[in-house]
Amino acid sequence: MSWKLQSDRPIYSQLMELIELKICSGFYPPGSKIPSVRELAQEASVNPNTMQRALSTLESDGLLISNRTSGRFVTNDESEILKLKKKLAEKNVAEFLQMMSKLGFTKDEIQNAISKSYIWEDNNGNNT
Amino acid sequence: MSWKLQSDRPIYSQLMELIELKICSGFYPPGSKIPSVRELAQEASVNPNTMQRALSTLESDGLLISNRTSGRFVTNDESEILKLKKKLAEKNVAEFLQMMSKLGFTKDEIQNAISKSYIWEDNNGNNT
DNA sequence: ACTATTGTATTAGATGTTTAATACAATAGT
DNA sequence: ACTATTGTATTAAACATCTAATACAATAGT
Missing domain, CATH: 1.10.10.10 (Winged helix-like DNA-binding domain superfamily/Winged helix DNA-binding domain)
Structure with missing residues (x-):
């Protein structure tokens, strides 16, 4: 790991x-x-x-x-884990968008950049 | 500021x-x-x-x-500034996607979350 | 019961960050 | 020329982080 x-x-x-x-x-x-x-x-x-x-x-x-x-x-409390997962995701999205916004990028440009990415090909943490 | x-x-x-x-x-x-x-x-x-x-x-x-x-x-070198802007953006996108990927979100879910955001209504750094 | 493994606590030293107070160096503006 | 403002440098102290070495506490497994 x-x-x-x-x-x-x-x-x-x-x-x-x-x-x-x-x-x-x-x-x-x-x-x-x-x-x-x-x-x-x-x-x-x-x-x-x-x-x-x-x-x-x-x-x-x-x-x-x-x-x-x-x-x-x-913990066995799966709802606790899900809660954390949501919290992390929301914080991530918010900070990301705020940053990109300040850098002057539009929503469309961001959507574009994401659809072009290849992160999801490999599930081992390696960017292919 | x-x-x-x-x-x-x-x-x-x-x-x-x-x-x-x-x-x-x-x-x-x-x-x-x-x-x-x-x-x-x-x-x-x-x-x-x-x-x-x-x-x-x-x-x-x-x-x-x-x-x-x-x-x-x-600096007066605008190309230098543009270069930095690109560098920051790329780093941001990469880190964001890697994080979201590890959290188990799909591209579609991310695209969705972004299209629902309202960051771009206000240009003063305030999320409306 | 014994033993190895677990989490936990403590103390000390090295390092990096931050603040504070101060001083120096250079020059734009008068 | 003088002066205020600029960037820069230095020294010391307070603080947090990290490592290191060590010890203790508890118990699962034998």
Whole structure:
């Protein structure tokens, strides 16, 4: 799995977003167990403390649940996940359109650019 | 003018993006003089050093030119500005689509969401 | 019962960002 | 020439982030 991190933004924050995405996309299904803090930290080439911070914050958001020694699990509440998915999507659309609007693009130009894109050919996160 | 800054990302970086937007949108036209470091810093409620960092970086990017005591000016090279505009737009579209794709939305759903938006009613940056 | 694995907490140091206060350098405008 | 305004540079302190090393707490699995 990809953990592409940038240096111009807090890492724990990026980790949170990436994990949210993995949950919303079903990569980590509802109720499923996710890897341990230490494993995830290694995956992402990040200090365990940093990963812990991301995970515990997502937990206080109600998205994850930790069971002391049995590990950490995605919430079973699918409506919660759907809610997050909608929230992320709406925020994304709004920010995108605002940006494009400020850059002077029209709706038609945007629709055009999107219909020309090929993102949807591959479902592995790779742009073909 | 709006200088809405968030705390989850370096301020100087956000300032750069906002200024780039002001230039690309024509709020600061090519060749025009922009306010002084101190003025801009006050506008944005930011330390002059932070604003200076944003401005001098934009200068090394070739977007601004400083004339010691006469002030700072937007480049006259309109092709440079157009290039930036395209770069910003492409990056924005790509990131947006990748995100929406990962969230599981189809092209049609996205096209739909965009056609339903009302961003273009008002040109002052306010969503009506 | 023991042990390995889990999440969690703590302390310290390195680094980057931001603010603050100040000073200098150059010149447009008078 | 003088002066105010410009960009620029420097130093210090406060703060957040990240890493590192380590330890503790709890329990599933044996």
